[in-house]
Amino acid sequence: MNYWLVKSEPDKYGWHHFTEQGRAVWDGVRNYQARNNLQAMRIGDQVLFYHSVTGMAVVGLAQVVREAYPDPTVPDDPRWVVVELEPLMAFDRPVALAQIKADPLLQNMGLIRQSRLSVMPVRPDEFELILAMGK
Template sequence: MNYWLIKSEPSTYSWDDLVKLGSDHWDGVRNFKARNNIKAMKVGDLCLFYHSVNEKSIVGIAKVVKEYYKDPTTDDHRWYVMDVEPVRKLKRPITLAEVKAEPRLNDMQLVKYSRLSVQSVKEDEFGIILEMSEQ
């Protein structure tokens, strides 16, 4: 299993929107690195769901339920989506400031490449985020 972080502006698409739908495709990615990450995702991989812009916090865990396919929101064949479903909301959101303040997360892509909308997460980083959310 691999771990990822997917970002969305909550005013556009929030954790609650995903929960309400139960399952949905992750669209609108227009960055080649993020696209390649989508192509690497496998069914069962877990994703940290991050609210960007104003909130800047990890709020939940989603699971990949369908691997990449052409993005239905564009005619451009270079872009892909994958389907995710909610697993659970974190006990408490983990802010970007908390991530940056945690020395064990210094190398996390969220810290180094904060604008990338779909990023890989190391297994230990995923565990640290879950641990932090329990505190």
């Protein structure tokens, strides 16, 4: 199993939107590195859901339920893909970016090193630590 983090602005598509929908097509990714990360996702992989811009915290856990396929929002451009995600659980306590930055064990996390990337891998030890912080 692999672990990932996806970012979304809560005012545009937040955790509450995601849980109301129950399943989401993760579209709109237009960065090659983030696209490559979407292509690497496998069914059952765990995904941290991060509120960016406002809130700036990991707020929940999701899982990949459908692997990469062509992005239906750009049918004439085969470069872009989507995956489908389902929510698993909301965090009891959102894990703020400030907490992540303050933890020495998370200093190499992509969220800190590549702050603008919208889809990124997370190491198993980072994933477990953030999950524990959120419970």
